[in-house]
Amino acid sequence: MTRHFLALHDYSKEELDALLALAHDLKVKQKQGIAHRLLEGKTVALIFEKASTRTRISFEVGVFQLGGHGLFLSSGTSQMGRGEPIKDSARVMSRYCDGVMIRTFGQEIVDEFARYSSIPVINGLTDLFHPCQIMADLQTVIEHRGSYAGQTFAWIGDGNNMANTWIEAAAICDFELRLACPTGYEPDEAVLAWARAKAPWRIILTTDPREAVAGADVINTDVWASMGQESEQKEREKAFVGFCLDDELLSLAKPDAIVLHCLPAHRGEEISDSVIEGNHSVVWDEAENRLHIQKAIMATLLK
Ligand code: CP
Ligand code: NVA
Secondary structure, three states: OOOOEOOHHHOOHHHHHHHHHHHHHHHHHHHHOOOOOOOOOOEEEEEEOOOOOHHHHHHHHHHHHOOOEEEEEEHHHOHHHHOOOHHHHHHHHHHHOOEEEEEOOOHHHHHHHHHHOOOOEEEOOOOOOOHHHHHHHHHHHHHHHOOOOOOEEEEEOOOOHHHHHHHHHHHHHOOEEEEEOOOOOOOOHHHHHHHHHHOOOOEEEEOOHHHHHOOOOEEEEOOOOOOOOHHHHHHHHHHOOOOOEOHHHHOOOOOOOEEEEOOOOOEOOOEOHHHHHOOOEOHHHHHHHHHHHHHHHHHHHHO
């Protein structure tokens, strides 16, 4: 059966740990100039229905470094954007390529693509999940804190695709996650219910950012209006007052806490310039690790 990477909940802790270990190994190899051409001659289609800087570059560069070829496709320039059914695109691409990455809107789109695809499908972000990003974030936490085990994670802001994926990660990998979201902007209910059934004591939801950050090791935030929600920006700015990760809020965390942000960041909104540029911030390592973890995911699924 073809294995996909659509959501973390399809993976066990052991499988996620194996991907993280391979990502570390590939990172070392790449830095030392040791060949790791695990996708020699393979082609990966990279479908973007939303904008991207990191995801596009890290997948294209990653597949190249593995000896394969990445094929950029946008909805505006392919028949997908003109209404060709997902299930048809999935079966056609399965005849040409060895793997597919998709960035799109509804999770049901990647799920449907995967149902009809005979090659592995990787979720490069949907409205519901961003699993490649959270894997890169876990790799970054391991690099800076030794392990994710025993760390307290805080999420400040919107209950969005990033928050939902963190919730799945906390339940699978068994760490404490405290989410502070404004009323009306909570994470997905089904995701919360799934995680709470698996690890009831691990997920704490509050509306108070100070409560979430107090004594935390890893602080994470993201934009208030995600892609597709641009028209809600003004209304969200009002709802998210008090949710800026600034020096005052960060001072409540552990003295050696690290700050994550998947980027792009809006300085002065969800994060202050001084925090993202400050010495707790590990956002550039985090962005780099997209490359390494995605190489591990592609190498594992496409081998
Ligand atoms: N973090 C992230 O996915 O960035 P892009 O939107 O630039 O791909
Ligand atoms: N939550 C953001 C993440 C961007 C990488 C969005 O979906 O736009």
